Each structure stands twice: as structure tokens, then as C-alpha cells.
Amino acid sequence: MKEKTIKKHVAERPHVVFLIADDHRGEAIGAFGTEDVQTPVLDSLVSSGTACRNTHIFGALTGAVCAPSRACVHTGIPLFRATIGKDMTNREHSSVIRSDVRLMPQTMRDAGYHSHAVGKWHNDKASLARSFEGGDKLHFHGMSDHTQVPVYDYDPTGLYPKEQEYMEHTFSTELFTNAAVNFIEDYEEKQPFFLYVAYTAPHDPRTAPEPYASMYEKSDITLPPNFMREHPFDTGDMVVRDEKLAGWPRDEDEIRQHMADYYAMISHLDTQIGRVIEALKTKGIYDNTLIVYTADHGLAVGQHGLMGKQNLYEHSVRIPLIFHGPGVPQGKQVHALASNIDIFPTVAGLCEVDLPVETEGISLHPIFSGDSVGERGIVGSVYRDLQRMVTDGRWKLIRYYRSPITFTGTERIQLFDLQDDPWETQDLSAEPQYAEHIERLASELAAWMHASSDILQDKPVIPVPV
Known part of the structure; x- marks a missing residue:
């Protein structure tokens, strides 16, 4: 596969900490001003970095939106060409990434980065194996109870047999953060690292530990303007698992409690991300680290009478996307249209790493500086x-x-x-x-x-x- 000559010497490139949440909708960050949620750490990243406020997921062919959405993030390629299982008639999960497609961590590794994975990998094990040379607390499931997390240690063979899986009881967000912090503290290599940290929060069950579980009172929660007791027509997936998390028709108090629990999970996640940032500062590498924060998709939580992400309203298809670090303007909120297939090209661009020829997303880096050339005129999304x-x-x-x-x-x-x-x-x-x-x-x-x-x-x- 022909590629351009790498421009920047490996040792001069920034480290990368790539953080991805599960179910975090685009507006549920305090700095964006439209939610009751408290997120001081993410707010700080927004104020000293660049937030892409109009980023949409490409979509999914099944109700488990997580896996295909992550495949788009990993590859920078539209869903239908990134995964195996694109025929909707066989009800494939669309989680298996094509073997001939190179992923973001794989590309960074090939460019001289030390790639290390922590947390959820909802795609196939083979794609993880060819992407990372290290890892810890690897979770190959879509979800779990947050205090009963089935995980693997990194397996250099890439096989991850079931008998090597074991259960961790530390709350998932803290478990994955502990592993990320340990990696940063122990890292002594001269080459830059690409640290991938994938959380299962704020995905249900929304059972944040104290004091976060008591941080939000449902009586203080403001229902959004698009709250509905029932969706006005059949979207095609009205009884999928997510929609059964609340009763029909939707009750205002019940939805307020779901929102309070959702915000509690996000605030707890925010604090744990703060621990990762503190580890970078203590290590003396914070200023030379590109930090990326995003999510695999959003979530309704009562909006439009829906609970899940199996729809194409903004609350479900728009995700947070924050860049912070070398080459990133400070204090910018960009409203240009973007797709989650643009995340990989943007990371590569900021690190001056050449993309695989099959990558189809665009780098948002020029847009950070006000260059409108190459901006997307439209974005689209699919659901089943x-x-x-x-x-x-x-x-x-x-x-x-x-x-x-x-x-x-x-x-x-x-x-x-x-x-x-x-x-x-x-x-x-x-x-x-x-x-x-x-x-x-x-x-x-x-x-x-x-x-x-x-x-x-x-x-x-x-x-x-x-």
C-alpha cells in the first residue's frame, strides 16, 4: 500500500490519549450550556481546546449501535465498506472490521507509536490484535454491570480464549482509569504512545457510585422541550431493549430520574478523566499530549418519547468531539458539519501521520483555523x-x-x-x-x-x- 513519506520524526510527535465514552450525547457537557450536567474537566478541555459541536455518527445496521459506530471511528470509512455483515437481511451485528482495512491505532503503531488499549473493544478480536502492542482490562462485550466487568489481560497471541476472561468488581469507569493511569506512570519508552481508553459509561445500568449517585435530584431536573409521553408514530424499533428501560407512556418523574442517573454517570466519568489528565501532568508530558474525547453515539433518555439511540434525531446521532493539545486552537467551538469517520483523519493530521489510501473521512484540522475549503456540505446517518x-x-x-x-x-x-x-x-x-x-x-x-x-x-x- 503506497503512502507518503512521514514528515515529522517519531520522537517529535505528540503522545495521544484517545478517550471514547458509551452513550454520551453531544449536548450533555456543561460547557455547551444546554444541560444541567456538571462536567468541569471536560469543560476545561473545551475552554483550552477545540470542540466540534456538529459531529454525527455514520450509523448502524442493528440496534447495538456501539459496534458499527466504533468501526467507523477506527477506520475512517463508511459503515458499508468498513465492516463485514453489511447485508441487513442476515441481521448481522456489523461488529467485524474487514481484515484488509487498517485502523487508527494500527496506523499509529505502524508510524512509530506505541499503541496500548484499555477498556471496551466492541469489535472483533482480530482487529484489536493487529492494532495494539499492549493493553489492560480489555472488555469485549457491549455492556455489563459496572461492578461486575468481564475483562482480559492483553494476549500477545490475539486469541483471547474464553477461559482467560475474569471478573473485576472495581466500578468500570475507575477500573479503566486505573489501567490508563498505570500505563502513563510506568511508560518509559522514547517513542510516543497512542493510548486508547474506552469507557462503558454512561451506558446503563446507570448506577454511579456515591457521591455522584446523589448529586442530582430529579425534582431539579428540567425536562427538555422535546419530551413526549409517546412517539407519534412507529419508527420501526419501538420495543428494542433500550426502549424498555422506562414505562409507556413516558412518565415525567420517571424520565427525570433517568436523566439524574445519566448525569451522575457523566459527572463520575468526568472526574475519572481528570485523573488521566493529572497523570499526564505529573509525568511532565501533558503539554505534549493530544487528548481526544468523543463517544460512540448519543441517547434519547425521554426525548421524543424515546429512551435509546435507535433513531436519527440529533440527541442520538450527534456526539461530543473535543481536541486538546499541540496544534489545536484554544477556546474554539466549531459548528462545521462533521462525521465520525473524520475523527481518524483529524488525529492523523495533528500528528502528521499519513493515512491509509482507503480512508474516506476528512481532517477537521484545517477547519479549526477557519479554512472552509473542503468542509462537508451535508452529513448523513443510517439506522437499519x-x-x-x-x-x-x-x-x-x-x-x-x-x-x-x-x-x-x-x-x-x-x-x-x-x-x-x-x-x-x-x-x-x-x-x-x-x-x-x-x-x-x-x-x-x-x-x-x-x-x-x-x-x-x-x-x-x-x-x-x-
């Missing part, structure tokens, strides 16, 4: 054979299908003006004056689906609005 979305940053079209496999879902569209209605409460698709936006976005969606090798591309994009 049930939903497709496209947005140009202001106008957003969601296309719903009725699945020929499960016979669930609704043939219809929604149109939102995100500038005037960021909570997506007013569907404008039936208003004649907005027909031109529907037609334009429908064309953009069809082109995006075709370019992404979406297997639904041959289906009509515009149904009759309901």
Missing part, C-alpha cells in the same frame, strides 16, 4: 433498514421505511429547521412552502446513500408525507 437522515446544518430530512423483514416502521418523512427548532419539535414536511427543501435534501440523501454503498439506495426516497 428503517431510517435514513441527511442535514446541511440547518435543514434536516429524516426518511422512514417500513421494513420488509420485520414489517415494522412507517413510510414517511420528517423535515426540521434546526436553526429555529434545534429540539426537532416541529415537523415541516407537510407544509407546501418547504417543498423545495425536501426536494433538495432528498436529492442529497440519494447521492449520499449511493456514494456510501448503502444497500437501500435503490428504494424511493420520498414517500407521501403523513
Whole structure:
């Protein structure tokens, strides 16, 4: 595979700490001003780094959005070309990354970085084995109780047989942070490191330890403007596991408690991230470390009458993305459109590491400095054979299908003006004056689906609005 000559000497490159959470929606950070949640550590990273506020996940072909979304982050490639299991008729999990695709940690390792993994790896074991030369407390499941975490020690053979798995009872966020801190404290190599830390928080069960469990009173929680007791129509996955975490119709007090528990998990995670940062400072390498914080997807937690991430509303497809360190402007919140396939190219760009030729995402680094050349005009997202979305940053079209496999879902569209209605409460698709936006976005969606090798591309994009 032909690549450009590496420009910067390995020893001069920054270390990288890549932090990824599970279920952390894009707005649930105090510095962004729209949530009650307390996140002083992440707020500090925002104030002294750059936050990409309009980053969307590419999507998933199953209800377990975590694995395919992480595959997109790891590879910088659209879901349909990054994974095995892209045929929706066989109900594949889309967790296995193609063996001929190079991943972000693999690329960093090949460029001279010491790659080390901690925590959740919801993709195949072979992709981890070719990416990391070390690791600790490796979790190959989608979730677990936070005080009963099945993990592996790093296996240089890459096999990870079941009999080597063991149970840890330290709270997951602290368990993974302990492993990350130990790695930083013990690191003595001359080459820079790429430390990948994947948390299972704030994913349910939302059982934060004290004092965080008591930090938020449900009576103090403000319900979002798009809270609904019931979603107005069948999205196609109305009884998936996540949706069963609260009763139907949604009760205001119950949702407030879910939100309080969700915020408690995030605040606890924030404190643990602070421990990683302190370890970098104590080691004397904080100023020469690129810190990246993101999540695999968002979460509804009562918005639109939904609980999970199996939908294409902003609360579920928009994720936090924060960069901090060498080459990153301070105190910027960028609103240019981005996809999670752009994360890998941005990390590589900041470290002056050349990308594999098959990578399709774009580096956001030039956009940090105000260069609009190469900005995305639209981003899209997929969910199973049930939903497709496209947005140009202001106008957003969601296309719903009725699945020929499960016979669930609704043939219809929604149109939102995100500038005037960021909570997506007013569907404008039936208003004649907005027909031109529907037609334009429908064309953009069809082109995006075709370019992404979406297997639904041959289906009509515009149904009759309901």
C-alpha cells in the first residue's frame, strides 16, 4: 500500500490519549450550556481546546449501535465498506472490521507509536490484535454491570480464549482509569504512545457510585422541550431493549430520574478523566499530549418519547468531539458539519501521520483555523433498514421505511429547521412552502446513500408525507 513519506520524526510527535465514552450525547457537557450536567474537566478541555459541536455518527445496521459506530471511528470509512455483515437481511451485528482495512491505532503503531488499549473493544478480536502492542482490562462485550466487568489481560497471541476472561468488581469507569493511569506512570519508552481508553459509561445500568449517585435530584431536573409521553408514530424499533428501560407512556418523574442517573454517570466519568489528565501532568508530558474525547453515539433518555439511540434525531446521532493539545486552537467551538469517520483523519493530521489510501473521512484540522475549503456540505446517518437522515446544518430530512423483514416502521418523512427548532419539535414536511427543501435534501440523501454503498439506495426516497 503506497503512502507518503512521514514528515515529522517519531520522537517529535505528540503522545495521544484517545478517550471514547458509551452513550454520551453531544449536548450533555456543561460547557455547551444546554444541560444541567456538571462536567468541569471536560469543560476545561473545551475552554483550552477545540470542540466540534456538529459531529454525527455514520450509523448502524442493528440496534447495538456501539459496534458499527466504533468501526467507523477506527477506520475512517463508511459503515458499508468498513465492516463485514453489511447485508441487513442476515441481521448481522456489523461488529467485524474487514481484515484488509487498517485502523487508527494500527496506523499509529505502524508510524512509530506505541499503541496500548484499555477498556471496551466492541469489535472483533482480530482487529484489536493487529492494532495494539499492549493493553489492560480489555472488555469485549457491549455492556455489563459496572461492578461486575468481564475483562482480559492483553494476549500477545490475539486469541483471547474464553477461559482467560475474569471478573473485576472495581466500578468500570475507575477500573479503566486505573489501567490508563498505570500505563502513563510506568511508560518509559522514547517513542510516543497512542493510548486508547474506552469507557462503558454512561451506558446503563446507570448506577454511579456515591457521591455522584446523589448529586442530582430529579425534582431539579428540567425536562427538555422535546419530551413526549409517546412517539407519534412507529419508527420501526419501538420495543428494542433500550426502549424498555422506562414505562409507556413516558412518565415525567420517571424520565427525570433517568436523566439524574445519566448525569451522575457523566459527572463520575468526568472526574475519572481528570485523573488521566493529572497523570499526564505529573509525568511532565501533558503539554505534549493530544487528548481526544468523543463517544460512540448519543441517547434519547425521554426525548421524543424515546429512551435509546435507535433513531436519527440529533440527541442520538450527534456526539461530543473535543481536541486538546499541540496544534489545536484554544477556546474554539466549531459548528462545521462533521462525521465520525473524520475523527481518524483529524488525529492523523495533528500528528502528521499519513493515512491509509482507503480512508474516506476528512481532517477537521484545517477547519479549526477557519479554512472552509473542503468542509462537508451535508452529513448523513443510517439506522437499519428503517431510517435514513441527511442535514446541511440547518435543514434536516429524516426518511422512514417500513421494513420488509420485520414489517415494522412507517413510510414517511420528517423535515426540521434546526436553526429555529434545534429540539426537532416541529415537523415541516407537510407544509407546501418547504417543498423545495425536501426536494433538495432528498436529492442529497440519494447521492449520499449511493456514494456510501448503502444497500437501500435503490428504494424511493420520498414517500407521501403523513
